[in-house]
Every structure is written in C-alpha cells, then in structure tokens.
Amino acid sequence: MKRVLAIQNFRGAGLGQLAAALREADAEVDMRRPYAGDALPADASGHDGLIVLGGGQNALADDAHPYFPPLLELVRDFSARDKAVLGICLGAQLLARAFGGENRIGGATEFGWCEVRRRAEAAADPMLADVPDGFRIFQWHDDTFSIPPGAAHLASSPVADSQAFRVGRATYGIQFHFEADRALIGQWNADYADWLAEIRPDWHGRFAGEAARHGPAADALGLAIARNWVKLV
Numbered sequence: 740m741k742r743v744l745a746i747q748n749f750r751g752a753g754l755g756q757l758a759a760a761l762r763e764a765d766a767e768v769d770m771r772r773p774y775a776g777d778a779l780p781a782d783a784s785g786h787d788g789l790i791v792l793g794g795g796q797n798a799l800a801d802d803a804h805p806y807f808p809p810l811l812e813l814v815r816d817f818s819a820r821d822k823a824v825l826g827i828c829l830g831a832q833l834l835a836r837a838f839g840g841e842n843r844i845g846g847a848t849e850f851g852w853c854e855v856r857r858r859a860e861a862a863a864d865p866m867l868a869d870v871p872d873g874f875r876i877f878q879w880h881d882d883t884f885s886i887p888p889g890a891a892h893l894a895s896s897p898v899a900d901s902q903a904f905r906v907g908r909a910t911y912g913i914q915f916h917f918e919a920d921r922a923l924i925g926q927w928n929a930d931y932a933d934w935l936a937e938i939r940p941d942w943h944g945r946f947a948g949e950a951a952r953h954g955p956a957a958d959a960l961g962l963a964i965a966r967n968w969v970k971l972v
Contacts, residue, residue, distance in 0.1 A: 741766040741972050744786040748774055748829055749794030751930040755918035760965035773806040783817040788972035793828030797882050798842045811837040823909040823971040828880055831912035838887035838906050847899040849878035852953035855902050855915055861893040866967045875953045877916040909971040917961035921954040
C-alpha cells in the first residue's frame with residue numbers, strides 16, 4: 740500500500756477529489772496540520788508521495804508560520820528522492836519558492852470558475868496531457884509566482900501566467916483548485932461565509948448558477964487530473 744503525506748495549511752482546506760482518487764488506488768493518507776501544531780516528518784523516507792494543500796496565508800509568511808522553511812526542505816527531499824509531489828494554490832506557491840521561483844504577493848486575483856489554458860509543454864505531460872487546451876476550473880487566490888528555473892511551464896491564465904509547472908519527473912505546482920469539486924466549494928461557502936461576504940458579497944447569489952453552468956465539466960476534469968497524479972505516486 741502506498742502512503743501519501745498530506746499537509747493541510749488552513750482549516751477546511753481538504754483533499755477533495757484527491758481523496759477519491761487515493762481511495763480508488765487503496766493509498767493510505769497521513770494528514771498533518773502543522774498550522775495547528777502537528778509535527779512534520781524529518782524526511783521523505785516514510786512516505787511515497789507528498790501533497791501540500793492551499794491556504795489563506797502567503798508563501799513568504801514565515802514569521803506567522805515558522806513551519807514553512809522546514810516544509811520547503813521536506814518538499815525538496817521528496818523531489819530529490821523522485822517521489823511524487825503536488826502543491827495546490829498556496830502549495831504551488833511554496834513549491835515555486837522551494838525551487839527558486841519568485842513569489843509575488845497580491846495583484847493576481849482570481850476567484851470562481853476561471854479560464855485556464857494548457858501550454859504546449861503539457862502535450863506530453865503525464866498529468867495534463869489529456870486535458871483540453873482551454874478549460875474552466877475553480878480558483879481562489881491573490882498571489883502568484885514565477886516558474887522556477889528549469890521547470891516545465893504547463894498552464895497559464897490571462898490573470899496569472901504561472902498556473903502549473905513540473906520539476907523533474909513528478910513534482911507539480913498547480914495554482915488552480917482542480918481538487919475542489921462542487922461539494923468542497925459548497926463546504927468552503929459555509930466555512931468561510933463571513934469572509935466571503937466581505938470580499939465577494941455577490942458570491943452566494945451567484946454560486947448556484949455558476950456551479951450548474953461550470954461545475955459538471957470542472958468536477959470531471961478535476962477528478963481526471965487527480966487520478967493522473969495518483970498514478971505517479
């Protein structure tokens with residue numbers, strides 16, 4: 740049985756469709772919540788893959804989140820051992836930092852089901868080769884990053900050019916929330932209702948219509964991407 744380490748950086752930031760793909764593969768998930776005091780493993784030796792989930796903080800917030808630098812070391816250790824690594828949203832921003840990318844705080848806001856374009860480099864990529872050239876997928880971020888030196892640049896959007904990259908065989912940073920199906924987004928609507936009312940006051944009124952319009956295709960695509968990553972573990 741494969742054992743996958745999952746790092747939750749924020750309350751409510753769950754695995755979503757990755758949980759389904761991991762269950763299908765009979766993989767064991769070791770969920771750690773370092774923001775709540777859980778210890779990180781010393782190295783990658785006890786796990787076959789690593790997932791770093793999203794969060795509301797920025798990727799340079801070491802003072803408030805002192806586990807970030809050890810997490811970057813752990814990411815590099817998994818990658819150096821050729822074990823599959825996946826960072827989503829904040830996780831992608833942390834992966835970019837780990838491999839020499841530049842984190843850019845603010846100025847790249849995307850929210851809701853937004854358009855993403857697959858780049859030519861993704862045509863032969865094992866995780867993204869079978870996704871459409873253009874697709875809508877859920878986003879929730881303000882920050883962005885530059886693609887790390889030597890990484891394959893796999894996807895872009897009109898707002899944030901760095902939507903997906905790969906380092907080596909199987910280390911992926913994905914800015915968009917492919918793991919977030921309508922069920923998980925609905926949970927976020929409840930968990931973060933006050934926050935959303937402040938930053939997106941029209942969201943609750945728009946959600947049902949946008950979910951009906953974009954959700955079925957996005958959910959199907961997100962599960963396919965999740966399954967593709969699990970195959971790399």
